[in-house]
Amino acid sequence: MLDVQDVTGSYSGKPAAAGISFHVKKGELFGILGPNGSGKTTLLKMISGIHPADEGSISVKGKPLNDYSSRERARCMAVLPQHSSLSFSYTVRETVSLGRYPHQSGLLHSWSEKDENIVREVMGQTGIQHLEHRQMVEISGGEQQRVYLAQALAQEPEILLLDEPTNHLDLAFQKDLLDLLKLLTKERDLTVLSIFHDLNLAALYCDRLLLLNKGSISKSGAPSEVLAEKSIRDVYQTSIGKQQHPQLPVPQMVLLPNTRKVRTVLDASFLEISHGCVVYRSPVYLKTMSSGVTGAGAGWNRYFVNRHVDKNYDCSGHRTEMADYLERRGFPAAETVGMMTAVFPEDAVYCEYKEKDFSVIIAVTAGTGNAVDASMSSLHAPLMMPGTINTWVIINGELTDEAFIQCIMTATEAKARALQDEGIKDAITGTAASGTSTDSILIAATQTGPLLEYGGTITPLGKSVGKGVYQCTRKAIEKSQRRQQTC
Numbered sequence: 001m002l003d004v005q006d007v008t009g010s011y012s013g014k015p016a017a018a019g020i021s022f023h024v025k026k027g028e029l030f031g032i033l034g035p036n037g038s039g040k041t042t043l044l045k046m047i048s049g050i051h052p053a054d055e056g057s058i059s060v061k062g063k064p065l066n067d068y069s070s071r072e073r074a075r076c077m078a079v080l081p082q083h084s085s086l087s088f089s090y091t092v093r094e095t096v097s098l099g100r101y102p103h104q105s106g107l108l109h110s111w112s113e114k115d116e117n118i119v120r121e122v123m124g125q126t127g128i129q130h131l132e133h134r135q136m137v138e139i140s141g142g143e144q145q146r147v148y149l150a151q152a153l154a155q156e157p158e159i160l161l162l163d164e165p166t167n168h169l170d171l172a173f174q175k176d177l178l179d180l181l182k183l184l185t186k187e188r189d190l191t192v193l194s195i196f197h198d199l200n201l202a203a204l205y206c207d208r209l210l211l212l213n214k215g216s217i218s219k220s221g222a223p224s225e226v227l228a229e230k231s232i233r234d235v236y237q238t239s240i241g242k243q244q245h246p247q248l249p250v251p252q253m254v255l256l257p258n259t260r261k262v263r264t265v266l267d268a269s270f271l272e273i274s275h276g277c278v279v280y281r282s283p284v285y286l287k288t289m290s291s292g293v294t295g296a297g298a299g300w301n302r303y304f305v306n307r308h309v310d311k312n313y314d315c316s317g318h319r320t321e322m323a324d325y326l327e328r329r330g331f332p333a334a335e336t337v338g339m340m341t342a343v344f345p346e347d348a349v350y351c352e353y354k355e356k357d358f359s360v361i362i363a364v365t366a367g368t369g370n371a372v373d374a375s376m377s378s379l380h381a382p383l384m385m386p387g388t389i390n391t392w393v394i395i396n397g398e399l400t401d402e403a404f405i406q407c408i409m410t411a412t413e414a415k416a417r418a419l420q421d422e423g424i425k426d427a428i429t430g431t432a433a434s435g436t437s438t439d440s441i442l443i444a445a446t447q448t449g450p451l452l453e454y455g456g457t458i459t460p461l462g463k464s465v466g467k468g469v470y471q472c473t474r475k476a477i478e479k480s481q482r483r484q485q486t487c
């Protein structure tokens, strides 16, 4: 649809963009990224014909841009500039109607029913019908932006060029506008070329991206290729991290502010064991990975609650009930990893392992009423019961994602071995149990202090986690069994 070959542009002999080549397919949403002054607007102006290219060629639908008359070009291509100047006081409707100009024929440029219908349709699509009779100077910046988009759409272009279209728009309108553009690319084969400053919006909506730096192409390709931590850091000259969108396979970039991390060393003194629950109140937020009833997955939490419930507890609405329980006791659910156990909190076992440059606190409650051999669990009915072994591993150190997951593996292997050595059997299969049906785990780290890259069994961290979980789990099983025998 659009072919840009070795294009160079300048202002009064001063280069602004050089050697730019890329191709945009029909129906693509193509994003142009780059820091301030990197040549994005200059490139868009050369494509729209507003600024002449010094060298290279730009063709649209296989025909050089220079061979198009201005009316022909306007029928094919519409532009939504970064800043629109309001030289006349038009109404919203009049402003949108101007978009029909390239399609009007005859000396009198008569207004047809088709023109009327299209103006209505685009005002509907951009949500500006209610502003129809307002003067442009009397509406907000975000509303003006939507009017200019409607005007561009009224042109019925095959290619839409946008310079920062979400500028001035609130969150909902940013999403609405980009949802609309995406829909038009899919349903009407509209080709969209847009400049973005918001890398995350570009990643969410664009099929491909072009990253400019100092007037040249730094990278181009799918969002996952272009939005690499190193290239974004180098091009934008700032600290930035990359993570995955929680629901879609697209990268999202996060700014890393220059705040100084203060090292806090945690110990077992923050642990409270009472009749109702085991609580760890951390003075700082800890990075966590857990399978808690609240705070599951990856997050940052300060409170850790392992709450006793009766063994006949009804698990059907357990998440809401647990969140209510936590809030009533002053633990904000959004900052708390909450677990349940039928074991009495007094039977919790904890220990601290201090190594040369890091330390680990481990706390375990272990009820084995629902013991299961994981290799034979298909023979069990899917019944949820609060029996459980709950394992907490709190680490003074900075863990990689890899180390978090390896710690979960190491702790699980150590727990399985503890059950085996305590002679715990799966009641259905009669074989050695490897856990219980509703076990939970928490790995939490201060993310300050030494970098602990790995948590596998033979690493320094893995050795502490393995030994600690094994010893605490055995002792916790023995304690809860003793209580059962005496009851």
Ligand SMILES: Nc1ncnc2c1ncn2[C@@H]1O[C@H](COP(=O)(O)OP(=O)(O)OP(=O)(O)O)[C@@H](O)[C@H]1O
Residues within 6 Å of the ligand: 011, 015, 016, 034, 035, 036, 037, 038, 039, 040, 041, 042, 043
């Ligand atoms: N009208 C102009 N006259 C002279 N130089 C200009 C003009 N417009 C832009 N430039 C220069 O050309 C270079 C590229 O500018 P351009 O506007 O294309 O960058 P951009 O990537 O769109 O920046 P921004 O993100 O700030 O909008 C910059 O060095 C800029 O100062």
